[in-house]
Amino acid sequence: MNFDVVVAGGSVAGLLCAREIASKRFSVLVIEEDYEIGTPEHCGGLVSMAGLEELGVIPFRKTFDHMIESAEITAPNGNSFTINSEKQKVVEISRRELDKQIAFQAQKNGAVIKVRTSFQEITDTGIRTNEEIIDCKIFVDARGVSSLVHKDRTGILLSAQYEIYADWIKKGKVEVMFDQEKYTGFFAWVIPSDEGKGKVGVAGRGINISETLDKILEEKGNYSTIRKIFAPIWVKGPIAKFVEGKTVTVGDAAGQAKPTTAGGIFTSGMGGVYAGQAISKFLKTNNRIDLEQYQKKWTKRFGKEFAKQIFARKILERVDNKTINKLFESITPEIVKEISEKDDFDFHTSSIIKLLGMKGSIKTAQTLIGGELKKLLS
Template sequence: MDYDVVVAGGSVAGLLCAREIASHNHKVLVIEEDSEIGTPEHCGGVVSISAIDELGIIPLRSTLDNKIRSADIVSPSGTRFTLDARPQQVIVLDRREFDKQIAHQAKVNGAEIRVRSSLREITSDGIRTSDGEIKCKIVVDARGVSSLIQKDRTGILQSAQYEVYADWVNKERIEVYLDQEKYPGFFAWIIPTRRDEAKVGVAGKGINAASVLEDFLKRKGNYSAIRKIFAPIWVKGPIKEFVSRNTVTIGDAAGQSKPTTAGGIYSCGLGGILAGKA
C-alpha cells in the first residue's frame, strides 16, 4: 500500500503529527521499532494540565499518575527552597498510557500504526523498513535522540532512571538536586508517582549514570527498584534544519526537548502538531 506520509517513531511527537495528518484525510502510517506504544518509558512524565490541553488531550484516569503540590530545589550543601506548583496545576503522567491515548486519537482519525517495524533507509520513492519497502511522498523522522547521536554527540548526556518503592518518597513533592561535581551539566531528580513510589534519576556529562544513581539512592535510604531505564538525553537545543527534501524531522530527533530539563511532552508534541498541520 502507498501512503502520503510515513512517520518513523511512535512517541508523542510522531503520534500527534500522525493525528493531525490523518484528520485532513491523508493516508499516514506510523512505524514504531519497539513492541509496544509507550515503552520503554524514558520520560519523567511531568507536565501542566494547560500544556496537555493545548495539545488536544484530556488525560484519562489511567493516564494520570499523580498531582504535584510543590518542588524542592536542593543545593550541594543541602539547602532547599520550595516552589509552589499548584498555580501551574502540575501532574505526573503514566507515559505508557498517555502515548496509547494519543495513538488511539490518531487511529480514530484514520492513521495506521505498526509496532516492531523500524526505519532502515529513506529511498527515492519511500522508505525501506525491517518489514520491507513502503512507498510514500513524505517521511517524518520522529525516532527520538537516537537520530541525533549519529549526527552530533556533543549535546548528549547519559541518564539513568529507576522506578522505586521507598517510604522516603513525598507523594506531593518533586525534588531536584543540583551538584555540578556529581551531575555535571544536569541534576538528580525524584518524581513521585504514587504513595511510596517514584521515578528517581540522574544525568550528567561523562558520568557512569547507573553508578551515580545507585550512590544517590543509597544516601536516600532503603528502597526497592522495580524498573530500570538507561537512555541518552539531548540538551543542546533544536537542530537548524527541520526539513530536508522529502523528510521532516520532529520531536527529540529535532532537538525540540527543553535544554534545561530534557523534558519534551509539550515542546515536542507541539512540534509534531505543527508539522502535521503544515
C-alpha cells in the same frame, strides 16, 4: 504499499503528527520499532495541564497519576528551598498510557499504526523498513534522540532513571538536587507517582550514571528497585533544519526538548502537531512554503525561550558547587513566593532569572557570573 506520509517513531511527537495528518484525510502510517506503543517508558512524565490541553489530550483516568504540589530544590551543601507548584498545574502522567491515548486518537482519525517495524533508510520513492519498501510523499523522522546520535554527539547526555518503591517518596513532591561534582552540568531528580512510589534519576556530563544513581539512593534510605532505564537526553536545542527534501523531523529528533531539563512532552509534542498541520496543507497545495511553515511556527512559539534556556545551561555547565551554594543563599522567601505564584512550567527561564537574583535585592549572580547574565535577560 503506498501512503501519503510515513512516520518513523510511535511516541508523542510522531503520533500527534500522524493524528493531525489523518484528521485532514490523508493516508498516514506510523511505524514503531518497539513491541508496544508507550514502552519502554523513558520519561518522568511531568507535564503541565495547559501543555496537555494544547496538545489536544485530556488525560484518561489511567493516564493521569497525580498533581504535583511542590518542588524542593537542593544545593550541593544541602540547603534547599521549596516552590509551591499548585498554581502551575503540573501533573505526573503515565507515558505508557499517554502514548496509547494519542495512538487511539490518531487511529480514530484514520492513521495506521504498526509496532515491531523499524525504519531502515530513505529510498527514491519512500522508505525501507525491516520488512518492506513503502512509497510515500513525505517521511517524518520522529525517532527521538536516537536520530541525533549520528548527527551530533556533543548535545547528548546519558541519563539513568529507576522506578522505585521507597517510604521517603512523598506524593506530590518533586525533588531536584544540584551538585556539579556528582552530576556535572545537570541534576538528579525524584518524581513521585504516588505516596512511596516514583522515579529517581540522574544525568550529567562525563559521569558514571548508574554508580551515581546507586549512591544517591543509598544516601536517601531504604528502597526497592522495580525497573531501571538508561536513555540519552538532548540538551542543545533545535537542529538547524526541520524540513529537508521530503524528510520532516519532529520532536526530540529535531532537538525540541527543553535544553534546561530535557523535558519534551509539550515542546516536542507541539513539534508533531505543527508539523502535521503543515504537512497536511502541503499535501493539499503542493507549495513548499506551506511545509516550511512548520519550523517558522515552532520557532515563533519556542525559539526565544529555548535560546535563553541554552544560555542558562551554559551558565550551569560553568559554575562550581561553591557558586551554586552562594546563589542559593541569595534566594529570598519573596523570590520563592513570586515563582510559586506567577511562573510557568513550560516557559521557565523567568524562574531561573528570579532565582539568579536579578529581580531580588541581592545581586550575587551578577557578581559571580558577570555580564553574561544580560544575555539571559534580553
